[in-house]
Amino acid sequence: xxxxxxxxxxxxxxxxxxxxxxxxxxxxxxxxxxxxxxxxxxxxxxxxxxxxxxxxxxxxxxxxxxxxxxxxxxxxxxxxxxxxxxxxxxxxxxxxxxxxxxxxxxxxxxxxxxxxxxxxxxxxxxxxxxxxxxxxxxxxxxxxxxxxxxxxxxxxxxxxxxxxxxxxxxxxxxxxxxxxxxxxxxxxxxxxxxxxxxxxxxxxxxxxxxxxxxxxxxxxxxxxxxxxxxxxxxxxxxxxxxxxxxxxxxxxxxxxxxxxxxxxxxxxxxxxxxxxxxxxxxxxxxxxxxxxxxxxxxxxxxxxxxxxxxxxxxxxxxxxxxxxxxxxxxxxxxxxxxxxxxxxxxxxxxxxxxxxxxxxxxxxxxxxxxxxxxx
Numbered sequence: 224x225x226x227x228x229x230x231x232x233x234x235x236x237x238x239x240x241x242x243x244x245x246x247x248x249x250x251x252x253x254x255x256x257x258x259x260x261x262x263x264x265x266x267x268x269x270x271x272x273x274x275x276x277x278x279x280x281x282x283x284x285x286x287x288x289x290x291x292x293x294x295x296x297x298x299x300x301x302x303x304x305x306x307x308x309x310x311x312x313x314x315x316x317x318x319x320x321x322x323x324x325x326x327x328x329x330x331x332x333x334x335x336x337x338x339x340x341x342x343x344x345x346x347x348x349x350x351x352x353x354x355x356x357x358x359x360x361x362x363x364x365x366x367x368x369x370x371x372x373x374x375x376x377x378x379x380x381x382x383x384x385x386x387x388x389x390x391x392x393x394x395x396x397x398x399x400x401x402x403x404x405x406x407x408x409x410x411x412x413x414x415x416x417x418x419x420x421x422x423x424x425x426x427x428x429x430x431x432x433x434x435x436x437x438x439x440x441x442x443x444x445x446x447x448x449x450x451x452x453x454x455x456x457x458x459x460x461x462x463x464x465x466x467x468x469x470x471x472x473x474x475x476x477x478x479x480x481x482x483x484x485x486x487x488x489x490x491x492x493x494x495x496x497x498x499x500x501x502x503x504x505x506x507x508x509x510x511x512x513x514x515x516x517x518x519x520x521x522x523x524x525x526x527x528x529x530x531x532x533x534x535x536x537x538x539x540x541x542x543x544x545x546x547x548x549x550x551x552x553x554x555x556x557x558x559x560x561x562x563x564x565x566x567x568x569x570x571x572x573x574x575x576x577x578x579x580x581x582x583x584x585x586x587x588x589x590x591x592x593x594x595x596x597x598x
Contacts, residue, residue: 224306224330225246226510226577227392228244228246228306228443229260229262230392230518230580231583231584231587232244233265233393234580234581234583234584236266236267237263239568242267242299243269243270243294244260244268244270244292245269246269247272247311248272248282248321249274250274251274251275253589255270255271255273255290256270256285259268265449268330270290272284272286272287272291273290274288276565281310282311284311286312287314288318289504291315291318291321292320295321296320299594300449301324301591302324302327303315303326303327303355304327305327305328305329305361306329306331307329307330307331307354307357308331308354309429310350313353313354313357313381314387314474315357316357317465325597326360326361327361327364327590327591327594328357328363328365328558329365330366330375330385331367331504332371332501332503332504333378333501333503334347334351335501345377345445351377355377356414358377358378358381359381361381361384362384362593362597362598363523363590364385364386365387365388366378366386366387367389367504368387368390368503368531369387369529370526371500371504371525371527373525374507374525374526376456381386386427386586386590388583388590389504389531389578390506390578391509391578391579391581391583392510392578392580393579394486394513394581415456417444417445417446417557417562418492418553418556419446419448419489419491420439420448420491420492421447421492421494421511421516422435422447422450422451422494423451423483423486423496423510424495424507425452426451426452426454427453427454427455429497429499429502430495431450431501431543431544432455432459432496432545433455433462434496434545435494435496436462436463436468437462437466438546438547438549438550439468439553440466440467441547441550445471445554447471447494448490449473449474449475450475450477451471451476451477452477458518459474460474487510487513487514488514488515488516489509490516491508491516491560491563492517492519493508493511493519494555495518496520496521497523497526497528497543498523498543500522500523502526502528503527504526504527504528505527505531508532508538509531512537512570512573512574515570515571517538517563517564518531518532518537518538518569518570519541519552520534520541521541521543521544533573536569538566539552
């Protein structure tokens, strides 16, 4: 959500759409802050509302209402673009300054009543009431993919005002390496060195990283670079030790943008093994496709992942939560590097035709115009 919001805000500024962003503070804080974000000669204000505590993966910000009211009165916007899920967005229901404006809801994902986390199933009973009220008030709702829209129970009563607009990322310069043929740049001849897998994600339960580690243990001549941090970090690192994979798995809690792009360019395959519809889309897949890196995703019913990579044409897919099937696919791909090269090129073509931030911004701009005419 954060990456998409940043790229969209910059692209909007390039196209003369004035904007101001209100988000939660990344760290625990009792005070809101304001800053100016600058990128590509564009700038916009970012207000970071105080985050008092995080409960069940959710930032809790009791002062968000007053922070949002202050920004609305200062900026005098024509509409609100609300990104969901976000419990703080429910303050809009109580804020008269917000209710006077048309709302566009960017539906990033459902709050999935997880089969893996009891607390999330219990809390959703309380969450879904204001969620429905917010969707009722919205002028238009943006879903990120056709499969996710069709499978979303929360959106089902409101499909008449839903529009599908795929997410996008910016056309980041990836150095001169990107101009080289993909096969010559990234794909090794068969059996010439280990297959290099990259995964970039938050280390949380629904990302399915443990299944990837277990699959890796069933293979050889395959290495993994895992970039990310989160509440499952210690469990993942312990599993790596238990499976004696220390020499084949490299873990980085974080890295800079330049280093991250280098990883995209210097691996053979990107893997996103998520196990729930909480993984609605997978912006990291766009980043990998943009770099000419073939993608392997899990087949989660109702998720947009398979649609994003357009498997099997532009990506690979395996059953979700099945380490054995994942291991078999990895072994097959390791023995057939040419298929990875062909799929990588198709993925790059799909990114260029469907997932650039400029295409996304044009569609959202049209939705803004529709919403303003509905007032």
